[in-house]
Amino acid sequence: MSKDTNQMVHANRNELKFTGKQADPSFNVQRDISKPLMEVDGAGKRYGEHQALNGVSWQIAEGDWWGVVGPNGSGKSTLLQLLAGTESVSEGSIRLNGRNITSYSRKDLSRMIAVLQQDGLPAISYPVRDVVEMGRYPYQNWLGRDSGDGEKIVDRVLEELGLSELADRPLDALSGGQRQRVALAKVMAQEPSILLLDEPTTFLDIRYQLQFMELLSTWRQRNRITIVAVLHDLNLAAQFCDHILALKEGESAGSGTPHALMTEEHIREIFQVNPAMVKHPDHGIPQLLLRREHEEPKN
């Protein structure tokens, strides 16, 4: 047995050990865990004449939870599409597991990376269970047979997200919040190692926003998923994410912990607003209050 093989830890994804080299079944390759899971190196993206993203460099370690924030049009979704491999860079590179992301097949990528959009699922008449089962697509052969334990996984996911009772209901008979929970169940059934979310809470009320983020948090802790979430709500980002990357006009405007990044100065510079930062009473994490530009006199 080679030294490298000795160092490899064949671990279930639920109980990854973080020493030496290891084989993660979802990656199908040996992974050197001393290296970042994803490396964005001078990434740029041009659409025709328009430079949507310019010279972004960024490293994502396994198990990280990153929030990506920035004004409208600053390149957040573009960056997410580059990470997902659905768009290719015009300059620079994106490496996953040390390999250029373009070198992976679509199916290999979908075993590693799942993407959830802001309106995760349209209101169609498919039953909840069928939709969640679609998350198993990357594990199905051409006959539609699941190479894993698909049915059990779908049952477990439905249970974990409190969807078992809704399993036979068509999606178009669910509320937006319930539909987004089904969208999360579908990506959980996909068993990705990396989850990319594009404004997943936009259409949810505050209760469902919080519930959605808590579900993500629990899932991440259990399975050590790596999460990158584009979020417009800076307060949610600060409470849930370990790190924040801010974009402005297609370029990185800073990255760091919520404490480091969520300062009045940074927020003013990035978003062109006049904020007042306060500490969350439960844990001291910075939270943002907006100041009006023109205060009307109140009686």
Ligand SMILES: Nc1ncnc2c1ncn2[C@@H]1O[C@H](COP(=O)(O)OP(=O)(O)OP(=O)(O)O)[C@@H](O)[C@H]1O
């Ligand atoms: N397919 C495309 N073709 C042409 N231009 C595009 C395309 N996708 C994005 N853009 C442009 O690239 C810039 C960045 O867009 P992107 O959607 O990445 O921003 P964003 O930060 O996600 O914005 P928002 O917060 O409004 O969703 C914008 O100016 C947008 O108009």
